[in-house]
Amino acid sequence: MSVTGLLFSGHSSCTRADTVVDRGIRRLPVLVTLFVLCAFAFFLPQPAQAQSPIPNAVPPTDTYSGPRVEQPIEFPHDVHVEQNGINCMYCHTYARRSKVAGIPPTSKCMGCHLVIATDKPRIQKLTEYWEKREPPPWNKVHDLPDFVHFNHEKHIDRFVLGNDFPVERVKEVCAFCHGEVKNMTVAEKSRPLTMGFCQRCHQANEGPFDCWKCHK
Amino acid sequence: MNLEMKRREFLKVMGWTGAGLAVAACDRPSFITSREGRNHVVSYLEPEEFAIPGVGVTYASTCQQCPSACGVNARVREGRVLKLEGNLNSPLNKGKLCAVGQASLQNHYNPDRITKPRVRRDGRLVEIGWDDALALLREKIGPDAGLNGKRFAWMTDTISGHQAVLVDALMESLGSNNHYVYEPINSAVWRAVCRDMLGDENPRLGIEKARVVLSFGADFLSTWGGAVSGSARYAEFRNAPRGVLIAAESKMTQTGANADLWVPVRPGSEGVLALGIANVLASSHGRDLSALPASVRAQIDAHDAAKVAGITGTSEEHIKRIAELLHERSPSLVLAGASAEGHEHGYDSVAAAMTLNLILGNVGRTIESSAGFPFPQLRARSGNGRSVIDFAQALEEKRFDVVFFKGVNPAFTAPAALRLNELLAGGPFKVALTQFEDETTLLADLVLPLYSSLEDWGTHVPSIQPERNFISIQQPVMEPLYPETRGFGDLVLSLLHMRGDKDYAGYEDYYAYLQHAFVALPADVKNSVTKGVGGDAAFWSAVMQQGVLEFNTATPAALVAKPVAFEVQAAAAEGNGYFLLPSANPNLWDGRHANLPWIQELPDTISKAVWDSWAEIHPKTAAKLGDVKTGDVLRIASEHGTLEVRAFVYRGMHPDAIAIPVGQGHTAYGRYAKGRGVNPYAILATAQDRKTGEPAHHMTRVNASVIRRADVTWNNGSGMDRLVVQGGSSTQVGRKLVVTVSADQFERTEGGRA
Known part of the structure; x- marks a missing residue:
């Protein structure tokens, strides 16, 4: 790799699009093969899920009916999660590493959809974005005010990774706050995500109760 | 359905139904800053492995807010720079950064930036x-x-x-x-004196090595010679054994406010005070003056403490005390800044101050050569x-x-x-x-x-190289906004x-040129970074990561002092109005930071005033002008113009001077700077120092009169109808926030001299 390339690769935020594009396209065949193999692993029939409750957890029960948020592509969560059994954290990969779960990078979508369902209009629209080298401008569904700091990593750790709960069933924990996304097409807000909602859950699950845990 | 809850509504709920219901209000969603359905969430097209949304990455760069060139670390998240801190690798600021450096962010995200040619x-x-x-x-x-x-x-x-x-x-x-090359706030006269008397324009000043520092208006804690490195050296200087700081100036600077002994000097008579101190050093403490030119010796002989006290307005006792401290506590360091430099005889005053360093044997001990930077074409x-x-x-x-x-x-x-x-x-x-x-x-x-x-x-390349010679690297920390x-x-x-x-x-672009320039450096420089592992690419990456490139250079030869002849004078006698001191404000600098709201909001270190200009006057001056109180509006007129500005009555002034900080009074420069306060530069005289030709900015004479009282509403056009001072009081009002002890009592009970 050229020295210039090295430097720019050290600059995620400053990456000049052209350098990245070149490299991305060069590696594409390898990436595609890998993604297809991974994706097939996810499509294998899953063992019947144990319906045992989540240990050390009292799931919140509040519900809410949020407005339907229009998206540039009507992404079907149900097809991915329910029909194909893909783990939430396969796409929202940052949830266990960061305060935000992250919207999957477009390259991840294309990892499968270069070969899968390429005849579907939604995939063709996605491909158009990819070829324009632009991520789709998704609209926010779940948002909190700027003075509230919610941390995905801490919650995944509390209820899954540090709780001896199988990571394959993580969607049951995600559902605490996001509802039954597995049955939705475009995600909808189905929990109120108000301070009262947070407080009741923290009380029931003995979460921290200091003001500054969330308001900082 | 509008679920928004206003503050007034919230208070009503609290008032009528008590806390119970207020807690129930926690279930009402807040849309104050939430952007559901209205904001885009944009993902990466292709993520870098190390880039995790929500987790910051740090890049090293160099601060450009003042000429010091401190190293910074910029925290970047989701492609946006959020916070700057000092870069620990920089031998200059060693991980520290001042408030003005922190405010670089507002320079970057400023809504008034020009986006097209x-x-x-x-x-x-x-x-x-x-x-x-x-x-x-x-x-x-x-x-x-x-x-x-x-x-x-x-x-x-x-x-x-x-x-x-x-x-x-x-x-x-x-x-x-x-x-x-223009810097309104500079130390050009000091540099000229250093060049003539030490053979090095930018000697390194070992404040931390001195046991007593005497400053004639050299504000090394804020605007003189790099505030961050000056403050670090000062902190070390104050560590045990605690050094003594003396400031002799006409307007209290931030450095003066930290001094153990602050002596008001009549504006323009700093050189005379230096002669008086030299006189006492020779006559009472036996310091040898034989190395000095005969003309200088004659001037020192002619200025005994009594005479100097008459000219400078400093008490004889203070002059003797300063000389005693300088004599007893060796090595010492004598510095001279803007208030000494800014007169027609500025060079001579600074030369007199530097002569004290010669007499006290400070050259080579607290004043050392900073020469040895290997690439002269890159020097500042x-x-x-x-x-x-x-x-x-x-x-x-x-x-x-x-x-x-x-x-x-x-x-x-x-x-x-x-x-x-x-x-x-x-x-x-x-x-x-x-x-x-x-x-x-x-x-x-x-x-x-x-x-x-x-x-x-x-x-x-900082002009005064610290103990280790180095270049500081500036690299982009995010994509250009425009x-x-x-x-x-x-x-x-x-x-x-x-x-x-x-x-x-x-070279296709500046980046290619820089990279080539670094890769073309001698092999020993590159090896000192890479330790021989990896090639040019590894070297370049390492330099980018560290943010600085240090050079192992030989210790420069010791400075040799060469006394020069000079002729010290005091500024003309009273009767021509007050001296206008355009004081350098550590926050606004020469006005280049007036467009940063954080900096406007940051109280001045002396007056604690914000978002405005003010005129510092001594209580005696205030009484003479007609019982002026803080907040009264003064009209200040020189032969070149008139300013109307609120008074700030303060004892840290010489009664013959009026100080107005520079930096405000912009007629353009964006929404935060424009039409706020007054610009004292505008009414300065064009006199020059006779030897260096530097502007004699501290010798403009002005007349002052009170035109409005504080309680009369008056708006200077910036929307401020009063002077906003964030400090409540200049005394502790008996609250013992800082416990003090009088010098007499200290002497009696602790057995020492304060």
Whole structure:
């Protein structure tokens, strides 16, 4: 790799699009093969899920009916999660590493959809974005005010990774706050995500109760 | 359904139904800042492995807020820079960063940035594309323009590193040597004295090695010689055994406010005070003066403590006490700053102060050579104040056809008496390389918008090298916010390309040039970084990561003191009005930070005033002017103009002086700076120091009168109808916040002298 390339690769935020594009396209065949193999692993029939409750957890029960948020592509969560059994954290990969779960990078979508369902209009629209080298401008569904700091990593750790709960069933924990996304097409807000909602859950699950845990 | 809850509603709920219901209100969703369904969430197209949304990445770069060149670490998240801190690798600031450096972010995200090139058409600046802008430049300075290089001038702020090399190359290509390096706040007279008496213009000052420091207005904790490194040395100086700090000045500076002994000096008599101290050192403490020229010895002999007390207004006892401390506590360090420099005899006053260092044997102990930086072409071209006077003179003589400005705002900082605005308006073709629409930019014929310091490449060499010689690296920490702005280095390089310069033809952009310059460094320099592992790529990556490149250079030869002859005078006697002191404000600097709200909001270290100008006067002066109280409006008039400004009555002033901080009073420069406070530069006289030609900014005489009382509503146009002072009181009102003990009691109970 050229020295210039090295430097720019050290600059995620400053990456000049052209350098990245070149490299991305060069590696594409390898990436595609890998993604297809991974994706097939996810499509294998899953063992019947144990319906045992989540240990050390009292799931919140509040519900809410949020407005339907229009998206540039009507992404079907149900097809991915329910029909194909893909783990939430396969796409929202940052949830266990960061305060935000992250919207999957477009390259991840294309990892499968270069070969899968390429005849579907939604995939063709996605491909158009990819070829324009632009991520789709998704609209926010779940948002909190700027003075509230919610941390995905801490919650995944509390209820899954540090709780001896199988990571394959993580969607049951995600559902605490996001509802039954597995049955939705475009995600909808189905929990109120108000301070009262947070407080009741923290009380029931003995979460921290200091003001500054969330308001900082 | 509107679920928004207003504050008033919330209070009503609290008032009527008590806390129980208020907690229930936690279930009402807040939409105050939530952007559900309204904001886009944009993902990466292809993520870098190390980039995790929500987790910051840090890049090393260099602060560009003042000429010091402190290293910074910038925390970047989701491609946006969020926070700056000092870079621990920098031998200059060692991980520290001042408030002004922190506010670089507001320089970068400022809503008043210029985003497209502009050209003057029919008297107005209109936006154009870069192609047109460069075509216009080609017409003016291109190879076929027929420009006589001598008729081209460039005014910049302090410039160093590879940017300086490129500017030099462009000037050479044009055949011009009219590079004016302008810094309104500088220590040019001090540098001249150091050059003449020590043979080194920028000696390293070992404040931390001194046991007593005497400062004649050298505000090393804020605006003199680099505040961050000065503060670090000061902290060490105050560690056990605790050094004693003495400040002798006409207006209390931040350094003066930290002094153990603060002595008010009549403006312009600092040199006389230095002679008086030298006299006591020789007569009472047996210090040897034989190395000094006879004329200097004669002046010292002629200034005994009693006479000096009469001239300077300092008590005889204080003069003797200062001499005693300097004699007893060796090594010491004597510094002189703006208030000593800013007179017609400024050089002589500073030379008298430096002579004290010679008498006390400080040269080589607390004053050391900072020579030895291996690449002289990269060294800083330090700015001075004289250049703007010379520039105005040249404009008057119509010597220029094309002038460039970068990093300077002479239309704001030059005294109005120089008539710079008038001379520029009718004069040459003016090109402003800038981020903001400041006063100078508004006069320009062509405006070229630059990257912010957080978007640009560069290298910087501090003028006073710390114990280890180094270059500080500036690299972009995020993508440019505006696609039609350009880097300074890129722009100069493209001008060199336009001129057909062969030496630089091979570099596509400034980044390529910088990288080549680093890779071409001698092998021993590269090996000192990589330890021989990895090639040029590893070296370049390591330099980028560290943010600095240090050089293992031999210890420079010891300084040899060469006393020079000088003739100290005091400023003319009373009777001509008050001295106007345009005091340097550590926050606003010369006015370049007035467009940063954080800095406007940051209280002045002495008056604690914000968002405005004020005039500091002594209570005696206040009484003389007619029982003036803080907040009363004064009219202050010099022969060059009049200012109306609120008074701040304060004991840290000499009664013969009125101090107005510089930096406010902009007539342009964006929404935060414009129309706020007054600009004392405007009414300064154009007198110059006789030896160096530096502006004698501290000798303008003014008359003052009170025109309105504090309780009468008066708006100076900035929307402020009173002086907002964030400090409540200058005393502790008996609350014992800081426990103090009188000197007498200390002597009695602790058995020592305060």
